[in-house]
Amino acid sequence: MAGYLDRDVEGSRNSAAVIVDGRVATRYDKHSLPTYRVFDEARYFAPGSRLSIVTVNGVRLGLVVCEDIWQPGGSVAAYASAGVDLLLCLNASPFEQGKDTIRHSVVQRRATEIGTPIAYVNAVGGQDELVFDGGSLVLGPDGSTWGRSPQFVEHLLIVDVDAPTDPVADSPAVAGWTIDRVALPDVAISGWQRTEPSLAQPLGVEDQVWGALVTGLRDYVHKNGFRSVTLGLSGGIDSAVVATIAVDALGADAVYAVSMPSEFSSEHSRIDAEDLAARTGIHFRTEPISQLVAGFVDQLHLTGVAEENVQARCRGIVLMALSSTFGHLVLATGNKSELAVGYSTIYGDAVGGFAPIKDVPKTLVWGLARWRNESAIDRGDVPPIPESSIDKPPSAELRPGQLDTDSLPGYDTLDAILFRYVDHDQGVADIVAAGFDASVVADVVRKVDMAEHKRRQFPIGTKVTSRAFGRDRRMPITVGRGAYEPPM
Incomplete structure (x- = not known):
């Protein structure tokens, strides 16, 4: 058949x-x-x-x-x-x-x-x-x-x-x-013996999701004729998980990681990036972006958010230049939580041809990292992801002392709200009735609705949840920015 x-x-x-x-x-x-x-x-x-x-x-x-x-x-x-x-x-x-x-x-x-x-x-x-x-x-x-x-x-x-x-x-x-x-003509059967059929057990949650992410990346790379991938390795949890998925999917020799520190990058982030590269055996290089950023800032007199975003865009330029030179597929490292609320920079950390964890909520990213390390230990292997990448508070490191929680609620709260609003189409009133703060819910819903234009320009990535952005959830970009009120 x-x-x-x-x-x-x-x-x-x-x-x-x-x-x-x-x-x-x-x-x-x-x-x-x-x-x-x-x-x-x-x-x-x-x-x-x-x-x-x-x-x-x-x-x-x-x-x-x-x-x-x-x-x-x-x-x-x-x-x-x-x-x-x-x-x-x-x-x-x-x-x-x-x-x-x-x-x-x-x-x-x-x-x-x-x-x-x-x-x-x-x-x-x-x-x-x-x-x-x-x-x-x-x-x-x-x-x-x-x-x-x-x-x-x-x-x-x-x-x-x-x-x-x-x-x-x-x-x-x-x-x-x-x-x-x-x-159909009868088929003669000789020497037949009854066999015991395979009864494979279902995989656990993390094992299934990891298998999907590895399969999705591997087949996208191979079926589209790429031989290697490159990504920005910041030392944070998202890029660490993406790098590890790439190693499991393609092998370490096909993964090219780039550390692109700026003046706001912490020393521990640089160390964590180097540590992961050493643990996994991937190719690793450092390309500081401070001079690139300074050129844009000085010539255009950039300040505030514009100065922050130009750092992400300089990193995107570096990755795309390496892609054009060596033929690597650029991997974007954003997760579903960030993508939902627009916590990314168009033409910056959103550049790339494939985004392996774009449908993975931040809380699950942490869970996958811990599971992957534990699996390595169980096999007697070196855990690929540094513990400090898992444990430290997440930060874009685009300004001094920046933390994700400066702009967003804690990820446990954010992901719970997003699960109800994005995956299950619950309105603000229903989410608030479930025990969430009304002002936080309204702010999250507003961010989700306003970020559709960013999501339309993000690379595709493997679907693992019940409602992924893209073909799974088709929403308009234009929602009336002037007098926007979240739907109740």
């Missing part, structure tokens, strides 16, 4: 084909076309209305594609009426936190509804901001798990399924559907 794009008189189709001896024996056109969040299929495809039932050695197999199994009724229920012994579902189901559990529950529900085993085959790999995490399943008619593949790796899953002793009789017709029945 193979998924492919087809076209007929009614339009384009999202299809699956059964291929035998180099020829297409039958095809199935996806019926349920998702058009929500990251999906836009109804804009491109026409829905199918044909059931494809393939009989092999007397066993009747029905074909469905991805969203068909997520929706009650539809082609899945139609197959149950038509009479099948096993349902095969081809999928490119993208990862997000908790998706593996939800996916298993959905397939389990469908299997018990129709009383038929289901083989749910999921893709593995990255495609732009989406990552497909595998975790293919075979479930019995009672919802029990007969086989399960590991996540984030290609895997051959073999499950022996007994033919039904009392199969449902074929139905000659199902209202609203055309039935295409194809009998």
Whole structure:
């Protein structure tokens, strides 16, 4: 079986084909076309209305594609009426936190509804901001798990399924559907022995997110023809985590880190950057930006925020110059919390071709750093991230004594508000009713709404939460800046 794009008189189709001896024996056109969040299929495809039932050695197999199994009724229920012994579902189901559990529950529900085993085959790999995490399943008619593949790796899953002793009789017709029945030549089987199927256990939260981030970066780099990446290594937690993801995805020799200190950069930040480079074995160089900054400040007479931002933009110039010279892909190191409230500099720390942690809230960035270090210790390896990068208060270091909390609430509070507003569409009144300070909530919501123009210009990055910025959350840039009031 193979998924492919087809076209007929009614339009384009999202299809699956059964291929035998180099020829297409039958095809199935996806019926349920998702058009929500990251999906836009109804804009491109026409829905199918044909059931494809393939009989092999007397066993009747029905074909469905991805969203068909997520929706009650539809082609899945139609197959149950038509009479099948096993349902095969081809999928490119993208990862997000908790998706593996939800996916298993959905397939389990469908299997018990129709009383038929289901083989749910999921893709593995990255495609732009989406990552497909595998975790293919075979479930019995009672919802029990007969086989399960590991996540984030290609895997051959073999499950022996007994033919039904009392199969449902074929139905000659199902209202609203055309039935295409194809009998394939019987296959002689010799020397067969029943095998114990793989039952891979689901990964933990941090393990899943890290696997998605590594897979997303690795495939984006390789599939787009890059051989190496570069990033600004500040000594802070965000760039430390991005550098470590890059090492796990590409190997240390493909990662080029640049320390770009200014007069406001602390000594401990420089030391932490060097320490991480030494621990991981990545390429490391130091390019001070003080003279570059001074040139802009003196010529343009910059002060205040403009002087702060020119530091970030000088760092962006350095990274893009190195990219143009050596062909590196520049990695932006901003996280979801900063991106949400616009705590970044356009054409500064926002430059790059890929942003690995753009959908990772700051509190989870810390959690991933601790988890990655603990995992290294458990394996007997050197923890890649210096403890001081994890423990010190976050700062952009664009002015003396600057801390993130000068401009933002604490990240525990900020991420909790963002989770409700961005991920779950709660309004100000609902968030305040949950116990948050009204003025803080209003300020955070205002910042989120006003920062859409920055997010539109940020590089793409791997989706790991239920609502990522971009295709997942499409909002206008123009919201009336003159007399803005946060939505209640």
